[in-house]
Amino acid sequence: MKVIDKAQIRAFLLNRRRSLTQQERTYLSKRIVEKLKGLESLLKSKKPALFCPFDNEPDITPLFSCVINTVGFVILPKVKGDSIVLYSVQKMDDLEIGSFCIMEPTNGERIDPKDIDFILVPGVAFDKKGYRLGFGKGYYDRLLSRTEAFKVGVCYSFQVLEALPIDPWDVPVDLVVTEDFLIEGGKKI
Numbered sequence: 001m002k003v004i005d006k007a008q009i010r011a012f013l014l015n016r017r018r019s020l021t022q023q024e025r026t027y028l029s030k031r032i033v034e035k036l037k038g039l040e041s042l043l044k045s046k047k048p049a050l051f052c053p054f055d056n057e058p059d060i061t062p063l064f065s066c067v068i069n070t071v072g073f074v075i076l077p078k079v080k081g082d083s084i085v086l087y088s089v090q091k092m093d094d095l096e097i098g099s100f101c102i103m104e105p106t107n108g109e110r111i112d113p114k115d116i117d118f119i120l121v122p123g124v125a126f127d128k129k130g131y132r133l134g135f136g137k138g139y140y141d142r143l144l145s146r147t148e149a150f151k152v153g154v155c156y157s158f159q160v161l162e163a164l165p166i167d168p169w170d171v172p173v174d175l176v177v178t179e180d181f182l183i184e185g186g187k188k189i
């Protein structure tokens with residue numbers, strides 16, 4: 001049996017994602033954002049954490065103003081050393097280019113991951129059980145191990161695989177949202 005490891009899957013899918021044209025990315029992102037806007041878990045959330053897209057990840061930034069308008073703020077990650085720290089932001093002006101050229105909050109209140117109730121999680125791949133493959137540094141595994149929030153993976157449909165190689169520290173998400181389908185409880189819906 002041929003064993004495919006995390007690094008091979010990562011390289012293949014990052015290449016595929018990087019080859020999306022801006023038009024394709026925009027079209028797929030709009031569909032993903034529409035699906036996310038309808039999620040009950042997000043509509044009910046009092047402390048939702050989102051992410052700023054990086055490296056051709058789906059552009060979910062249109063959600064920021066929706067969340068700010070309804071909740072009053074949006075919680076976003078910032079890389080500090082080996083960790084992701086979370087800050088609440090009340091306006092888009094409070095973001096600037098940070099580590100890895102990702103937009104990050106410049107000021108705002110620091111939020112304990114224990115206190116958030118919803119989190120959108122970017123990924124290079126997800127599988128049917130919600131397991132996630134990231135860039136290989138474990139940032140989200142460390143963050144997700146410290147929160148009970150409802151976890152929603154966000155990716156394009158080509159990034160969903162049947163089963164990923166998993167390690168003991170990998171934290172699965174509860175739901176995966178793509179432009180085409182959702183995955184919850186091991187099933188496409």
Ligand code: ADP
Nearest residue numbers: 133134135136137138139141142145167169170
């Ligand atoms: P990714 O999730 O980014 O694809 P991996 O799952 O391969 O990457 O994890 C990368 C590294 O992060 C691993 O070598 C692991 O040691 C470290 N790591 C992951 N989760 C934790 C954790 N909860 N505490 C400490 N180190 C962790």
Ligand code: MG
Nearest residue numbers: 134138141170
């Ligand atoms: Mg991992």
